[in-house]
Amino acid sequence: MERVFHKRLNSMAVAVFVVVMAIVLRLAYIQIVHGASYRIDADNNRFRQIVQEAPRGNIIDAHGVVLAANQPKYFISMHHTRNPELDSILARLVAILDPKGNDPERVSVAEFRRRLHAARFRRWQPVQLVDTPLAFGDSRLIMIEEQRMDLPGVSIDVQPRRSYPLGQSAAHVLGGVGPFAGNTQELRAWQERFGATRYRRDSTVGRYGLERFYDFMPPHLSLRGDDGLQIVEVDHLSRPVRDLGLQAPIPGKNLHLTLDSALQQHIEAWLPTHLEQLRVAAHAAGVRGNDLDLVASGAAVVAINPHTGAILAMVSYPAFNPAELIINYRALSENPSRPLHNKALVAFPPGSIFKPVTEIAGLVHGAQVAMPRVVCTGRLMDTWLGDLGKPCWIEYHRAGHGQVDDIIAMRVSCNIYYYQIALQLFRQLGNATVMDAFANTAAALGLGAPSSLDAELFGFAAERGVLPTSAQFRRTVGATPGRGRVNPFPGEVADIAIGQGMQTYTPLQIASMMGMLATGHRYETFIVDRVVSPRGEVVSQTQPTRLASLVRTTENPGGLISATQLARLQEGLRQVTQVGGLGLNSGTAASAFRGATYFAAGKTGTAEVRLGRQALPHHGWFAGWAAGANTHEPEVVVSVFVQHGRGGSLAAAPIAREVFDAYFRLQAQRAGR
């Protein structure tokens, strides 16, 4: 008897011992083996980080005018409290914010309560009660400040908001900012590249233009600053208990552009009136229906300094308001006139503006030696091939240009002259090679080449244009099912010579080409002059980069033409703006430049546009340069493109004239000051 209960007491002691040991082992597992990770969990439990978004860097033009800045906006916020009088506090706030009860959906006790409730798991953060900010000086802000004692928990949060003081000006250059929205993939990509703390789901980031490109840059070059962090210790209800210090936000870097905002704004203000006049003229000329809707529906103007490549103005019409880019994104992206496209960076068929390339291609291969002069009868006649069915544009007006040389041909944009160069080259070089001769010359002048600005300003879908290479010919015509050809017909080569056929270039590339014709040198175009830290240190300064020179010298043996040849080419371009002898054979831009007090040269272009078999109104081009009255030294190059402008002379050249006038007027004003 005694033995049984002793045994049982023993086994009870052993059982308790075993269970207690199991608990001890469990404790060792939790506290010793995994203690460190639980310590981290405990810290995460009680520390919360409140991000303070850093102000973005400003964007400033060449003369110190601010194009993009941050404006403080005031948001009404509420801290989580356990105040039993919450409803009456909120009611008081509603009475201040919306005394007439106009907007009960956004300003009401119920809505505020809903917002507080929605944020109940993030109690360490004040809750924004109204989405729309109040501006500085709003009387309601003052009332809230005055009644602060009666509004416990209510605070006014100051947050930087992006603002664009010049409104729509330079919209395509500046771009706009917005949240990542649902774009998780993009967010992850940037986080991988720049670190998880630099980009967060709720970050405001550049969505377009320079805002975008200079957001996703290494921190020392970025518009994006380093966000500040406030670390608070919270209790189990996530209410702040203690402030553990603030890591102050560091503002982003300022961008100083080469842009002249006065010039830019002048063009932007003047352009729509001119385009409207073109539409009126088109209507008067009998253009109707869909064609009339297309006339002058878009335009691009680029002004550069030909000695550096610096962009002085870049206008794309129609534009948008950068401050409302994200709000209106859907409407903007669905608008058929494509206001989001920076047309200065979109490739279009060049038309006659390509003729200087043909001229140079002919000079390179000696075509003009065989035919210094050509007789224009209005149609392209070949000794062997006969009438090729290619007219000169002048045929619509009169019989022909008569005898033309290189300078007259350029002045009057005589198709026949350039057709003949093409045929001459066709005979010398043969089928496909002749296309590459044109393409290589165009490439040497900067056409069809990507620019660093494409990425900076466009960010996506940047177009580099299409060069008329033999490879391109094989890809397109050569691949036509059933009718594929390796070699072009002579007529197709002739088309290329006058800027038709399968080639497209951007207004910026045309500007770059014209700069090279003006100065003999081509520079990399750029728009950001320097990146400056908030303290004023220049972090990065753009140096003009000379990409190529046109004239063959001992230093530049690869130059395409001689100095004399360039001078003749320039003379031809100058005469484009001049009235001819006896009023006949005037330059194609003569009327636009009548009375100009400065030296102006350039080339018009009228590009045929087809949609399938349907002919649409022609595009209009003008590109040229202007020089001071005394110096004859090229100062500014302008490239103008008018979408369906119905011709270069009437649509584009007057815009260039206006830009040159404004340029010199502004220069005089600045000199006089």
Added chain:
Amino acid sequence: MIDKKLWRTMDWALYLVYLGLSLFGVLMIASASQNNALGDPAFFWTRQSVWVILGQVVLLIALRFDYRFFARMSIPIYVLTIGLLLGVLAVGVTVGGAQRWVNLGFFTFQPSEFAKIAVIVTLAAHIEKLGAVDTYYRLAQVILHVAVPIALIVVQPDLGTALVFLGIMAAVLYAAELPRRLIAFLGASAVVLAPVVWSFGLRAYQRARLLVFIDPSLDRMGTGFHLMQSIIAVGSGMLAGQGLFAGPQSQLNFLPEQHTDFIFSVIGEELGFFGTAMVLVAMFFVVYRCLQVAALAKDDFGRYIAVGVASWIAFQLIVNTGMTVGMMPVTGLPLPFLSYGGSSYLALSLGIGLVLNVGMRHRKILF
């Protein structure tokens, strides 16, 4: 009153460990309740100090009589206990959905805590009187004895405390040499009854707690949240703890009921593995000494009292500490001697006093 020879035979080690645990409890309660909802950092630890002092008085009273006195008083004690448990249902204060307390003005009194020691004493007397529990009829009598208070406590509802009674009954029956066939019968009954109790005997929140115990992620913001916070607190203590009064989980109130049910988590966080292991060793020592007293007791009554108190302490120790480290469901049983609470502490002191009493008056050992 007490023979001087008896003082010499008293188990001083057991008493000192019990007292040490009690004082340690006051310290931990002070640390755990520093930032309490009442706003008075001293509120809880000063009250617990009073309970500890009163506990020594209760213990001394329990030592004054020969414990056989309680055997004679068995029936009145039982009747009084049932009366109190009925009373709490009639006039009790409802706290947290359960009617467990009687407000005595100066003190909210929890009859179920005193019922534990009362049932131990009366059950011991009952089984001693039965001689041996070797028939189904006698087993039924014993079960009925415990079932009445259990039923009254389940109705409150307080599942955890009811389970303590079952544990005590099982331990005492086992020590009383319950025959194997009856043990098998009890085991089989438990297996058969468990699903029935699950479906009909448990309230929804009790079922939820058990489910959450099996998978804490079921309820991250409720019970599961408490469980996770408790494990995080214990784990973050690591080997040596974050220091008294310095455990962030406890001080920032991430732990639920940290001065009562989750005091062990506070110990884990602030004193680390050293602290928790020390508490478990001390507690096991108390249990072990009670079982030793049982082995040496001069009669069955004393033996069953000692076994009852030992199983009581062991059961609550295991369930409470097991709960804080995620090995047991969240039941709301206090940790003996350490958790804040007068009723629990005084009842336990009475129990320890009776065990010491049994030990003092054990039969002569012949060396």
